[in-house]
Amino acid sequence: MSKAKRICSLLLISLLAFTLILTGCTGPITPGTSSDTPTETEDSPKTQPEEPTVKLTWYLVGNRQEPDTPKVLEEANKYLKDKLNVSLDLYVFGWGDDYDQKVNTALAAGEPIDIVFTANWAANYNVNAASGYFTELNGYLAKYPKIKEILGEDFLNGSAINGKNYAVPTNKEKVHNWGWLLKKDLVDKYNMDVSNIKTIEAIEPLLKIIKENEPEITPVCIATMDAPFQLLDWDRISDDDVPGALYPDNRDYTIVNHFLAPESIEHYKLMRDWANKGYIHPDAATMQNQVELMKSGRYFAASQSLKPGKDAEMAATTGIEWVQVDVTRPVMSNRETTGALLAIPAGSKNPEKAFQFIELLYTDKYMKNLLNYGIENVHYKKVSDNVIELIDPDNSGYNPGHGWKFGDQFKDYLMSNEDPQKWDKFLEFNEAGLALNSLGFVFDKTNVETQISSCKNVVQAYYKQLFTGSVEVEPTIEQFEKELKAAGVDELIAEMQRQYDKWRESK
Amino acid sequence: MNGTVEIEKTGILKMLKSRRLGNKVSPTGNILINLLFIICSIICIAPIILITVISFTDEKELLVNGYSFFPEKYSVKAYDYVITAGDTIWRAYGVSILVTILGTILSLMVICLYAYPLSRQSFKYKNFFSFFAYFTMIFGGGLVPWYMVYTQLIPIKNTLWIMIVPYLMNAWYMMIMRTFFKTTVHESIIESAKIDGAGEFRIFFVIVLPLCKAGLATIGLFCTLGYWNDWWLPLVFITEHKLYNIQYLMYQTLNSIQYLASGSAQFSESSKVLADLPSESARMAIAVISIGPIIFAYPFFQKYFVKGLTIGAVKG
Numbered sequence: 001m002s003k004a005k006r007i008c009s010l011l012l013i014s015l016l017a018f019t020l021i022l023t024g025c026t027g028p029i030t031p032g033t034s035s036d037t038p039t040e041t042e043d044s045p046k047t048q049p050e051e052p053t054v055k056l057t058w059y060l061v062g063n064r065q066e067p068d069t070p071k072v073l074e075e076a077n078k079y080l081k082d083k084l085n086v087s088l089d090l091y092v093f094g095w096g097d098d099y100d101q102k103v104n105t106a107l108a109a110g111e112p113i114d115i116v117f118t119a120n121w122a123a124n125y126n127v128n129a130a131s132g133y134f135t136e137l138n139g140y141l142a143k144y145p146k147i148k149e150i151l152g153e154d155f156l157n158g159s160a161i162n163g164k165n166y167a168v169p170t171n172k173e174k175v176h177n178w179g180w181l182l183k184k185d186l187v188d189k190y191n192m193d194v195s196n197i198k199t200i201e202a203i204e205p206l207l208k209i210i211k212e213n214e215p216e217i218t219p220v221c222i223a224t225m226d227a228p229f230q231l232l233d234w235d236r237i238s239d240d241d242v243p244g245a246l247y248p249d250n251r252d253y254t255i256v257n258h259f260l261a262p263e264s265i266e267h268y269k270l271m272r273d274w275a276n277k278g279y280i281h282p283d284a285a286t287m288q289n290q291v292e293l294m295k296s297g298r299y300f301a302a303s304q305s306l307k308p309g310k311d312a313e314m315a316a317t318t319g320i321e322w323v324q325v326d327v328t329r330p331v332m333s334n335r336e337t338t339g340a341l342l343a344i345p346a347g348s349k350n351p352e353k354a355f356q357f358i359e360l361l362y363t364d365k366y367m368k369n370l371l372n373y374g375i376e377n378v379h380y381k382k383v384s385d386n387v388i389e390l391i392d393p394d395n396s397g398y399n400p401g402h403g404w405k406f407g408d409q410f411k412d413y414l415m416s417n418e419d420p421q422k423w424d425k426f427l428e429f430n431e432a433g434l435a436l437n438s439l440g441f442v443f444d445k446t447n448v449e450t451q452i453s454s455c456k457n458v459v460q461a462y463y464k465q466l467f468t469g470s471v472e473v474e475p476t477i478e479q480f481e482k483e484l485k486a487a488g489v490d491e492l493i494a495e496m497q498r499q500y501d502k503w504r505e506s507k
Numbered sequence: 508m509n510g511t512v513e514i515e516k517t518g519i520l521k522m523l524k525s526r527r528l529g530n531k532v533s534p535t536g537n538i539l540i541n542l543l544f545i546i547c548s549i550i551c552i553a554p555i556i557l558i559t560v561i562s563f564t565d566e567k568e569l570l571v572n573g574y575s576f577f578p579e580k581y582s583v584k585a586y587d588y589v590i591t592a593g594d595t596i597w598r599a600y601g602v603s604i605l606v607t608i609l610g611t612i613l614s615l616m617v618i619c620l621y622a623y624p625l626s627r628q629s630f631k632y633k634n635f636f637s638f639f640a641y642f643t644m645i646f647g648g649g650l651v652p653w654y655m656v657y658t659q660l661i662p663i664k665n666t667l668w669i670m671i672v673p674y675l676m677n678a679w680y681m682m683i684m685r686t687f688f689k690t691t692v693h694e695s696i697i698e699s700a701k702i703d704g705a706g707e708f709r710i711f712f713v714i715v716l717p718l719c720k721a722g723l724a725t726i727g728l729f730c731t732l733g734y735w736n737d738w739w740l741p742l743v744f745i746t747e748h749k750l751y752n753i754q755y756l757m758y759q760t761l762n763s764i765q766y767l768a769s770g771s772a773q774f775s776e777s778s779k780v781l782a783d784l785p786s787e788s789a790r791m792a793i794a795v796i797s798i799g800p801i802i803f804a805y806p807f808f809q810k811y812f813v814k815g816l817t818i819g820a821v822k823g
Contacts, residue, residue: 059746064595065748093746094760094762094763095762095766096762096765096766097766098742098763105651105654105743292570295570401780
């Protein structure tokens, strides 16, 4: 009796173990087979009178799922039914961990998702593409050439990995520069001339005026990484808080530790000087959120990543008028080329349909605006042909701010408070950009994971004090350098240099 | 015989007396100890009060003056936002309550039904099943296989069950419960019940469980807290927005803000996106609301709590 039971339980357990192994297998298998099956399924129903509508699942990153998403999708699906015979299922997940966790697990498990948003900062594009979780798109790009025409070869190649495209970037501003946003009422009040501000130091006289005449206002607004340090515009190889960058003017091919480069140390000293003069809030090192600070109306100047119309955009978000002062030269870097991409996961059962839909986002103005602004006369109303206004700006049922996340942003309607020339200026801005030497280079972190995380810890412990001028520069730098050395910064930079040189040779 | 009893009595009395003297707390000591605990309590309660005050503080005031226990200007705008933000928050609230109640009941049942046989001497495969449970405490399958089990083997992704099932069995709680059964219910009680003609189920439900209320309450409270505070399961498994629970909703908002503010997001729109997220006071209002029902669970479990914990801990 007991023997029979024991055998029985053993059998059950081995069955359980076996099913576990089997389910484990399905993951890696699906990507391989999925590329074959859809062609069959697509071919066979053609003989039937009506092809079944293909459902596309789409993951996007955002603040929240807008309450009216079902309504908008219903509208979109009506349109898509005739156009491509697909229907859309859109999911929006929160920034950071939330999105990464959901997408990365689903990709690793080989779930049949059809389109995912990816970037160098979300659902890590490089890692997931290298792991084979994304479908290679070169074939589709050749078959449906419109995306290539719109984006241009250069920009598209910037997001390719070893010559293969695993995702398509949004057509938007392709370059970035840094500068200041100055509070407009104060600029007007003191009749300030902002046209000559081309360096960080050049703004000092203005800060002085504010400090002397406006006791309520702090001249410079700094919070975490949003500091004037960004105006040095180092061409970073890895994350914001990882040492290692190239000079942003293509002067050479040597990677340096940009936190301790002479220019940066000079900058820390300048910040120390500003802090001593009272231009920087004494507890700036503990501030968390620059935009929140700007909203309070108690700050005069904030360093920001700029593009045409940034002043109007920030005026809308902060409720305060700003004057935009461009300081650095526009450059095209990896930040832009892999800043917002759409990829087709290998688990997708209908990669071709998914690609056709992605193409529609670049070519179809109606579709693009429907997903971006919702339904006309329900969520927005047209002021003129290309200008719209939200019907209920404070409590809109659909205002996800998706514009820059997919497709061709130049096809988006403009809000009535935006510059009517915005898109023309964008194009001009794109033209002016300098393509950096590192464009297209992807740093593989696997060999130096430990060094990166220990260097990050050190940087996190020091950068705020230095960026805000809260401490004496010389002794802090000494200590900073010592700790970075101990954390293995030299090996890290050497590894970056090695990979970079190798990549340059292969180009 | 009588004499020895007398001597023993006086001896015990003496001992008690001296002990009481030795144990008596001096007035200064008394004040100090009281002070210490008052400080401890304040440290625990102050943040909750602060959060509540912040949630009632005017947003502008927060930006200008920062946090304060005594803000100059009060406002209920944050709660206004929470209430008008559509049914998202209320629905999440409902999901949390439902999952917590259902999960706690089911989880208690599964844990007890596993623990009870293991507490009985007469159960033959006791060691095997103890080891089976213990094994899961040391080794896990990893995230992706675990994910596949709930999406492919038992396809309950995007249902309420996914927030309940993975936490149904907890090996550690099971061990506490087993020890509790063992120490509280003596084998002879079960034996006598058996002699009186009770079957196994009757013994378990009518005799054993009522004797172990303290243990049930303790584990029940752990489960309740576990289910109420969980945001990890929705993070991994729930893509349907209707099924978000309140903790996950909060996690999502806070995490997004933290991420965008840290500067890790390298896109030019991050500042604009950040500004669209709920304001400081609105976040605090959600936090205050989420404390709500769970605070009522404590007094309910309190009377059993201390007893249950010590028994479980000493022999665990």
